[in-house]
Structures are given as C-alpha cells and as structure tokens.
Amino acid sequence: MSIHNFEELAALHAIAKALAQPWDLRDQMEQVLKEMNTRLGMSRGMISLLDRDSGESWLEVAHGVNLEGLEISYQAGEGITGKVAQTGRPMAIPNLGQEALFLDRTGARRYLNREELSFLCVPIIYDARVVGILSADKGAKNVTNLDSELAILSSVAELIAKAVHVLALEEENRRLRRIVNQGRAPSVDIIGHSKGMQEVFGLISHVADSSTTVLIHGETGTGKELVAHAIHMNSSRSKGPLIQVNCAAIPDTLLESELFGHEKGAFTGALRQRRGRFEEAHGGTIFLDEVSELSAAAQAKLLRVLQDKQFQPLGSSRVVTTNARVIAATNRRLEDCIIAGQFRNDLYYRLSVFPVYLPPLRDRGNDIILLADHFVLKYAKELGKPVKRISTAVIEAFLSHQWPGNVRELENCIERAVLLAGGDSIEMIHLPPSLQTKSREGDKKETGRLSSVIKAQERSLIIDVLKETHGNQSQAAQLLGTTKRIMQYKIKNLGVDPKKFRQRKQEALKAVKP
Secondary structure (H helix, E strand, O other): OOOOOHHHHHHHHHHHHHHOOOOOHHHHHHHHHHHHHHHHOOEEEEEEEEOOOOOOEEEEEEOOOOOOOOOOEEOOOOHHHHHHHHHOOOEEEOOHHHOOOOOOOOOOOOOOOHHHEEEEEEEEEEOOEEEEEEEEEEEHHHOOOHHHHHHHHHHHHHHHHHHHHHHHHHHHHHHHHHHHHOOOOOOOOOOOOOHHHHHHHHHHHHHOOOOOOEEEEOOOOOOHHHHHHHHHHOOOOOOOOEEEEEHHHOOHHHHHHHHHOEOOOOOOOOOOOEOOHHHHOOOOEEEEEOHHHOOHHHHHHHHHHHHHOEEOOEOOOOOEEOOOEEEEEEOOOHHHHHHOOOOOHHHHHHHOOEEEEOOOHHHOOOHHHHHHHHHHHHHHHHHOOOOOEEOHHHHHHHHHOOOOOHHHHHHHHHHHHHHHOOOOEEOHHHOOHHHHHHHHHOOOOOOOOOHHHHHHHHHHHHHHHHHHOOOOHHHHHHHOOOOHHHHHHHHHHOOOOOHHHHHHHHHHHHHHOO
C-alpha cells in the first residue's frame, strides 16, 4: 500500500468529496480532473472508457483539452492508452519528446515543448476488470519519482472506478440505442442487444416467412406477444389478420366455443351462430397465449387443426378449413404439465416444431438500462414531462433488482416514476417502495458494486456453454477452463437447470426424424 504525503491526501479527500456530490457523472469526473490539476499539478487529465467487447478505448472526459467536435479512440494496444487498456498495467513516460508511442490525438500538446513534459497513465479497474484509463501530464522538472506519481494517480483511479464503470454502461447503452434505431431488431417494439435477445432476433428472422408452428417459452412479462407480432409482421401473412387469444382469461366452458365457434342453440345462451377465432384467422396468424391453460377437449380439437387444418364448430356437423398459422406461448414448462397429466404429449410435439426461448429480464444484463431509457422517453412524451435521464442510484437499483415481473414490471415502474418526477431526472424517491426498501437494506455482497451485472453475465456465459454442450457439465467445465465441481456449484448458485438443454437436444433430434 502506497504512503501519500499531506498534499496528496488532501487531494484524495477533495476528490472523494466531489464524488459524493449529487451531480451528473461527467460533472463529477471533470471536477476530479480539475482537483488533480489544482492540487497535484497534473494537467490535461483525461478519462477514457473501455469497450469490453472490442477492446477499443474512447476518450470521454478531459480537463484543459478541447474535445468539441472530436471523437478520439484507441484500438487495443494502440499508443500508450491502448497499451494500458490491453495490459492493465500503468505506464509512465519521463520525457514525452522521446516517446514514439505517444500519439497526442487531441492535439493538446501541439504548441508545447514535449521535452518538458512527463506523461502518466493508469488503468481504472472495477471488479477485477479494466473499465477505463486515467492519464495526465506533469512538468518533468516537478517529477522526482515516477513510481510515486503513478501511485497517487492509481489511488485516484481506485476512487473513481465505480463511477467510471457506470459511465461506461451508460455510454454503451447510448450506442446500443443507435444500433437498435437502425432497425436491426425485427420489430420496433422489441428492444435488446444482449446475446440472448440477439439469438431471439435471429430465430424470428429464420422462421417468420414460413408457415411453421412456433412455441414461445418465457416468464410472464417477457414480451411473448411482441415476438408473436414480430413473426406475423415479418411474414407473407402480414396483410392478413393477427388474432390473439389469451387461453388463461377465458373460462373452460367457453374456450372451445371461442376458438372454434358454435351454432345457434349449441348450448344455453348460444342465441346466434358465431365464428370462432380460428375461422377469423384464416389467411393470417392465430396467437394462443398461455396455451397450457387449454382444456382437454380444446387440446384434442387443436391437435386436429394442426394435423388436418380442419375443425367442427361446437354443435355443428359442418367442417371448416383454415390455413391460419399457429403461434403459441407459455410461461409454464409444458414437460411438467405432460407429467402431471394436464397437457397432451402429442399436442406438445405438434406445437413445439420451432421453439423460441425468451430470456428473463434479470439475465439480459445491460438491456435493463436500454429498456429503461426507452420507457423514460416514451412516458415523458406521453405525459408531457421534462424527464430525460435516470440517476446513477436508480440505475444501480435497477441492475440489482431481480424483476420477477420482467419487462412489464420495469415499464410500470418507469411510468410511475415519470409521473412522480418533478425535474428532468428519475431519483430513488420516485421508485416503488419495493425497490426503495431493497436499495436501503441492500445485499451486503452487492450493494454499491453493481456485481449483479457481473452475476448476470456469468449466468449468461454458463447458459451459452451448456447450450453448446447440450447440458453436459463436464464438457462445459472444460470449455470454461474450470472443474466440474466448480461448474456444479455455479449452476446451483445461479439457478441454472442443465436438464433443460438436454431436453432441447432431444427435441431437436425428434424434429428432424422423418
């Protein structure tokens, strides 16, 4: 541990005070760089953020340097900044005039004598990962010990690490919003850039323009109806009707009539003939939401429709032919329903020709912030409020929350917050009591560290590997360079079910059998 003199400790105290202020993150970072200049003699301080996927660093905040109109970035290993980002080790240059690696892309030292300048550059590390780079100049004549200068700059980097991590998340999601707005998603209503959602988008694009039956799996509130809508709108049936039926909202006694229609007098209260939803969906798509709630009689008729494209309305001898494409959705494991005798095995295999698995919001990482920003803009416009941003504390609360209600819960939370907000920002006081209480009590292991993001990413990685190995934990452990024992511990701790991936392999094998 480095020992700092009085001036350095005073500087660290001033920086800590700046970070405690309820300011915008960029304002905080600019104040930090200003304190470095005033108290430590470190001028032209700069903070660059690291893109964890590409390894590229881009300059985000600077003091004493005009960044207007400039977009400056460094590839991994490029220049001093790129090297520090790549290696995670600090670098000190005693004489800038003799350093070929120094690029000066900002042009800030164009008219200065570089022979008189030293350059200091350290990684900003959060949760054992480089999230940014902190650099500054110092007059060479004022530098007596480069290691001591690096030590104090590293201490500053430690203080700002959490704030820089959140700033990097915000910037990443701004760039992702631009990608989403370019139309890469199959529907303007579906937002997401996580690996799980990109897989869903790929599946939609493959299956949309066909007549294949699709079964969408996903927890309540994940947006199954949006996926069904996207499949329909991206198909040749888009000009035909999209008929949506919530099987859980219709009583068993009426469900068969609702789906297949009835003749006048078919049952008490049937005062006139009625066309069923399947007949209405002719030439288009019928979306059966919560299909696990179908009665045994309705399941038998649905199986016949899928097999023969024909059915008989209730109380009628006439046969109706339909070419409606069927998309079904469920928030229950149909395999469990089959074991419990609540769902037909043959119907399951007819429905599950092309399964699509929607990930829960808690497994979608930074999509949470992406969606939150989208809903802020949506409801600020709808409600005529000046809200433009979400405070750092709220972002942390969102990332640590488990979202049992998924995207629907997040949207309701944002609508309430926008309605309550008096200024341009959503603060903790505007959140529902459940999120505020959780934030106050906190999980001691996670509070203030955003480690829930890392946990979500770890869970996502393990799921990806289990998919690749079809649930084989030994192979998954090998691919991740760990032991089967540790893999089993992680799977249990993160609530991952490896059996699900073995079942998917079996389903795939059955689907290709003639």
